[in-house]
Amino acid sequence: MFPDHTALLGTDWYVARRISIAPPDATHALGEALRTDAVEPATGSVVSIREVRHTRPGEARGFSGRLRLGPLAPAMPVEVEIEPWSRSESVLGIRPMRRVPIFHPDRYFDRALVLLADLETCVRDRVSVVAELPEVRRAS
Numbered sequence: 001m002f003p004d005h006t007a008l009l010g011t012d013w014y015v016a017r018r019i020s021i022a023p024p025d026a027t028h029a030l031g032e033a034l035r036t037d038a039v040e041p042a043t044g045s046v047v048s049i050r051e052v053r054h055t056r057p058g059e060a061r062g063f064s065g066r067l068r069l070g071p072l073a074p075a076m077p078v079e080v081e082i083e084p085w086s087r088s089e090s091v092l093g094i095r096p097m098r099r100v101p102i103f104h105p106d107r108y109f110d111r112a113l114v115l116l117a118d119l120e121t122c123v124r125d126r127v128s129v130v131a132e133l134p135e136v137r138r139a140s
Contacts, residue, residue: 013095013096013105013108013109014094015093015113016091016093016094016116017113017116017120018091019120019124021090022088022089022090023083023085023090024059025127026082026090026127027060028058028127029125030059030061030062030123031055031058033122033123034060034063039063039119042122043114043115043122044118045068046067046068046111047067047078047080048065048066048068049063049064049065050064050065050066060082062079063079064077064079064080064097065077065078066078067108067111067112067115068111069107069108069111070104073104073107076108077096077097077098078094078112079094079095080093080094081093081094092119092120093116094112094116
């Protein structure tokens with residue numbers, strides 16, 4: 001009858017969230033959050049960070065870590081990244097680094113969406129107000 005739904009999804013379970021923060025500001029804010037170890041507490045310890053990918057000093061393009069899927073389920077290795085969407089928007093994305101979970105894939109999607117929402121808040125809290133100064137100069 002119908003094919004298995006996991007075959008339709010493929011092996012790349014990329015989950016993304018577009019945020020209204022310019023890419024340079026987003027990578028700087030993520031770098032600041034990772035530098036001060038603020039990501040894990042801000043996300044409710046849903047993720048543990050292993051390795052950070054820097055674009056330049058003080059800025060982070062993303063990180064790899066382990067996403068906790070539940071109290072009894074093993075943590076899944078994932079990559080989290082910030083990508084440019086436009087000049088004024090970025091994309092936060094997460095994908096598994098290994099095979100996707102066979103049992104309870106809904107846990108992965110639920111936790112990934114929660115992680116991205118919490119990470120957006122964490123990044124947004126660290127975006128500096130200085131980014132608005134060029135608009136003020138242009139208006140004067």
